[in-house]
Amino acid sequence: KAGVTQTPRYLIKTRGQQVTLSCSPISGHRSVSWYQQTPGQGLQFLFEYFSETQRNKGNFPGRFSGRQFSNSRSEMNVSTLELGDSALYLCASRGQGREEQYFGPGTRLTVT
Amino acid sequence: ELKVEQNPLFLSMQEGKNYTIYCNYSTTSDRLYWYRQDPGKSLESLFVLLSNGAVKQEGRLMASLDTKARLSTLHITAAVHDLSATYFCAVDLLPLGGSQGNLIFGKGTKLSVKP
Numbered sequence: 001k002a003g004v005t006q007t008p009r010y011l012i013k014t015r016g017q018q019v020t021l022s023c024s025p026i027s028g029h030r031s032v033s034w035y036q037q038t039p040g041q042g043l044q045f046l047f048e049y050f051s052e053t054q055r056n057k058g059n060f061p062g063r064f065s066g067r068q069f070s071n072s073r074s075e076m077n078v079s080t081l082e083l084g085d086s087a088l089y090l091c092a093s094r095g096q097g098r099e100e101q102y103f104g105p106g107t108r109l110t111v112t
Numbered sequence: 113e114l115k116v117e118q119n120p121l122f123l124s125m126q127e128g129k130n131y132t133i134y135c136n137y138s139t140t141s142d143r144l145y146w147y148r149q150d151p152g153k154s155l156e157s158l159f160v161l162l163s164n165g166a167v168k169q170e171g172r173l174m175a176s177l178d179t180k181a182r183l184s185t186l187h188i189t190a191a192v193h194d195l196s197a198t199y200f201c202a203v204d205l206l207p208l209g210g211s212q213g214n215l216i217f218g219k220g221t222k223l224s225v226k227p
Contacts (some may be wrong), residue, residue, distance in 0.1 A: 008136075018114060033214070033215075035215075035217075041200075042217060042218075042220065043200065043217035043220075044217075045214050048214060052136050056214045058214070090155065092155075092156060100145060100157055100160045101145075101157075101215065102157065103147075103154045103155040103156075103157075104154060105153070105154045106153075106154050111135070
């Protein structure tokens, strides 16, 4: 069974630009969560989607948004990029019930 | 404020030695996760601890959970260089009305095993 995939793996953007990251969950998984990892703040929860609905959102500004499609693939968007948005963005998928989350390889975003 | 605290944050060990990483959390979560992360890589799931008193072992790693004390431990036995990585514990907020997709992570323990 294929794991969680994320594209692109690396991205360099300039301040003020916007970016879209993509996550394809494990086949059959309907829950996708996004996390931001930085050296200073560690791993922080961004949001979770289940069946195309956002179920929970972390403490991030409105510049961070996401969506989920009917095939469970998810995208997250960051508008008006700031230097502090440079991070590793991880997505995780989960199956039914209280199963554990499986993480993708991440997208390394660098904002210059 | 919800907190997950790991200690130590940095651990330098010699091969063959034993050590324990501690994870304290402030919620009433009944589920705790341990992950491993190699430099530049994603998170690899190590253990899911589902109930009070749960103990799981895999190779040289053993994890336990005490929900009453809100404490989990990750014990390393006879460390080898391949165990060098950063180890994270995390709890989910479901018992507090959050969703299962909302994990709160500790800061991580960077383990370095030296010959």
